[in-house]
Amino acid sequence: xxGIKSIASYVPVDGVDNYAQxxxxxxxxxxxxxxxxxxxxxxxxxxxxxxxLCVEAINxxxxxxxxxxxxAIDALIVVTQNGDEEGLPHTTAIVQAKLGLPTNVAAFDxxxxxxxxxxxxxxxxxxxxxxxxxxxxxxxxxxxxKIINPEDRNTTMLFGDAATATWMGESATWLLGKSRFGxxxxxxxxxxxSDGVFFxxxxxxxxxxxxxxxxxxxxxxxxxxxKADKIDAFCIHQGSAAIVDAVARRFEGVPVEKFIKDMAGTxxxxxxxxxxLLEKHMIDxxxxxxxxxxxxxxxxxxxxxxxxx
Amino acid sequence: xxGIKSIASYVPVDGVDNYAQxxxxxxxxxxxxxxxxxxxxxxxxxxxxxxxLCVEAINxxxxxxxxxxxxAIDALIVVTQNGDEEGLPHTTAIVQAKLGLPTNVAAFDxxxxxxxxxxxxxxxxxxxxxxxxxxxxxxxxxxxxKIINPEDRNTTMLFGDAATATWMGESATWLLGKSRFGxxxxxxxxxxxSDGVFFxxxxxxxxxxxxxxxxxxxxxxxxxxxKADKIDAFCIHQGSAAIVDAVARRFEGVPVEKFIKDMAGTxxxxxxxxxxLLEKHMIDxxxxxxxxxxxxxxxxxxxxxxxxx
Numbered sequence: 194x195x196g197i198k199s200i201a202s203y204v205p206v207d208g209v210d211n212y213a214q215x216x217x218x219x220x221x222x223x224x225x226x227x228x229x230x231x232x233x234x235x236x237x238x239x240x241x242x243x244x245x246l247c248v249e250a251i252n253x254x255x256x257x258x259x260x261x262x263x264x265a266i267d268a269l270i271v272v273t274q275n276g277d278e279e280g281l282p283h284t285t286a287i288v289q290a291k292l293g294l295p296t297n298v299a300a301f302d303x304x305x306x307x308x309x310x311x312x313x314x315x316x317x318x319x320x321x322x323x324x325x326x327x328x329x330x331x332x333x334x335x336x337x338x339k340i341i342n343p344e345d346r347n348t349t350m351l352f353g354d355a356a357t358a359t360w361m362g363e364s365a366t367w368l369l370g371k372s373r374f375g376x377x378x379x380x381x382x383x384x385x386x387s388d389g390v391f392f393x394x395x396x397x398x399x400x401x402x403x404x405x406x407x408x409x410x411x412x413x414x415x416x417x418x419x420k421a422d423k424i425d426a427f428c429i430h431q432g433s434a435a436i437v438d439a440v441a442r443r444f445e446g447v448p449v450e451k452f453i454k455d456m457a458g459t460x461x462x463x464x465x466x467x468x469x470l471l472e473k474h475m476i477d478x479x480x481x482x483x484x485x486x487x488x489x490x491x492x493x494x495x496x497x498x499x500x501x502x
Numbered sequence: 503x504x505g506i507k508s509i510a511s512y513v514p515v516d517g518v519d520n521y522a523q524x525x526x527x528x529x530x531x532x533x534x535x536x537x538x539x540x541x542x543x544x545x546x547x548x549x550x551x552x553x554x555l556c557v558e559a560i561n562x563x564x565x566x567x568x569x570x571x572x573x574a575i576d577a578l579i580v581v582t583q584n585g586d587e588e589g590l591p592h593t594t595a596i597v598q599a600k601l602g603l604p605t606n607v608a609a610f611d612x613x614x615x616x617x618x619x620x621x622x623x624x625x626x627x628x629x630x631x632x633x634x635x636x637x638x639x640x641x642x643x644x645x646x647x648k649i650i651n652p653e654d655r656n657t658t659m660l661f662g663d664a665a666t667a668t669w670m671g672e673s674a675t676w677l678l679g680k681s682r683f684g685x686x687x688x689x690x691x692x693x694x695x696s697d698g699v700f701f702x703x704x705x706x707x708x709x710x711x712x713x714x715x716x717x718x719x720x721x722x723x724x725x726x727x728x729k730a731d732k733i734d735a736f737c738i739h740q741g742s743a744a745i746v747d748a749v750a751r752r753f754e755g756v757p758v759e760k761f762i763k764d765m766a767g768t769x770x771x772x773x774x775x776x777x778x779l780l781e782k783h784m785i786d787x788x789x790x791x792x793x794x795x796x797x798x799x800x801x802x803x804x805x806x807x808x809x810x811x
Binding site for chain 2: 275279323369374378
């Protein structure tokens with residue numbers, strides 16, 4: 194059964210001091226830590242394209258996994274809504290060339306935002322099982338610095354650039370359990386790009402997440418015949434400190450500490466936020482079963498159980 | 503096992519008379535029929551968005567399949583590189599809202615061009631099997647009229663707008679056999695959009711297809727333990743009459759007539775060209791086993807066997 198074998202990431206070293214941005218926008222340090230959750234927001238260099246972030250994350254994966262051979266990779270998915278080019282070609286093709294991956298690799302982009310990792314792991318697992326492919330790399334890379342207006346206090350203090358690479362294949366330590374998904378395009382205008390600039394209605398997105406995510410997680414647990422106390426951790430999208438805290442408080446049955454909050458040095462990295470948590474806390478930790486949930490652009494949401502084999 | 507239950511399409515009634523374009527570009531009728539292959543190129547109305555083409559195709563699917571209930575649809579994929587918005591949100595979310603599909607639908611866009619349908623059916627089948635979803639709609643809609651320069655004779659005489667909707671689920675008549683895929687991003691510059699305008703190096707794309715597709719189909723047959731004469735038809739991407747003819751001649755072992763050529767009224771409809779062939783010739787026909795192959799933007803290619811249950 195295809196599962197998650199390893200996760201690596203690339204987080205740019207350069208970035209923005211959020212306290213300095215706070216001075217500009219009259220936000221104090223307490224607000225920055227307790228509501229936004231990030232003191233530093235990594236930013237890619239102007240010369241780096243989305244595909245370059247993907248390549249960095251995959252190279253980190255190669256370093257961590259000497260047994261992962263370039264020529265064995267036969268499936269590649271990039272989750273992004275800010276690819277290199279204008280619509281076409283897809284970013285995966287550019288990544289294939291930059292990395293010198295075999296030309297027999299099956300490669301496509303998935304367009305999703307903050308829910309993208311949850312969808313992506315099932316899309317990759319399913320595609321590999323349906324086609325008999327053996328070694329898949331699921332990449333997340335959605336550098337919002339390409340579309341953020343640095344004068345927009347609603348977005349420029351929230352988002353950070355990052356990329357992650359998840360190796361999926363047989364003999365994996367972590368397997369995918371039940372999943373649930375949702376889409377409500379009536380909320381599409383709350384997160385969108387117009388004339389190259391990103392706009393977010395933060396209040397509407399916050400309300401959506403608070404209404405949807407705790408209930409969705411409870412539905413997922415019911416589907417899985419699991420009580421909440423059987424989940425070692427909840428790794429939900431790190432939209433902001435405020436939304437993680439609010440979802441944790443609204444979700445009944447577990448201490449709020451089970452909702453992992455770790456975004457002080459990254460910000461909201463869109464589809465990379467969940468795999469960043471998993472890389473840091475799950476892969477080498479002692480958890481046996483976790484729940485993940487992503488939510489955002491679309492509006493779109495997805496939740497799933499991951500468990501140790 | 504998830505397979506193909508039904509296919510419907512939307513082809514705009516309005517469009518461009520290719521003979522009239524031929525006069526403008528000094529191309530005679532013989533060239534237009536024998537090399538390009540299309541006397542008429544459907545074009546969406548300026549007021550129609552990509553999501554509107556998707557909705558039209560899905561509504562046609564509903565009309566053809568009274569047993570397909572809107573509330574039973576739980577998976578939706580749109581294959582496009584010319585979605586409604588600038589990168590985000592994804593077009594599937596907009597389609598969900600316009601059609602009033604249930605909000606528990608799992609929905610995402612796949613970014614691929616002319617190879618997109620072959621990848622898409624395996625992505626949908628795999629995603630549904632990995633998540634337990636029951637009724638998936640795979641949509642293709644890539645209206646190149648949004649990006650084509652009407653003064654560019656290399657592209658404006660080739661491409662037509664269309665959308666298709668494929669219902670995938672259990673108890674399907676047509677099942678998915680073996681598949682093969684490929685990606686070569688070194689050819690990414692041959693098909694790309696810059697400053698909103700599509701560019702194609704037709705000679706390079708033709709050479710790529712002629713080199714790659716016949717060999718890929720033979721590899722697929724080998725993988726499937728099938729001789730070429732066991733394939734009732736080859737439904738390959740209708741890039742142009744010239745490329746379909748050239749691939750058919752290069753592919754040894756079957757009469758060229760087995761390579762279906764049917765694009766006179768549609769042009770090159772990108773990821774819609776294969777499902778348009780399947781809708782018209784496969785679904786209600788007497789074929790038992792066919793091969794499909796898509797190739798283009800990326801460069802990307804994919805080939806597969808479909809067989810009647």
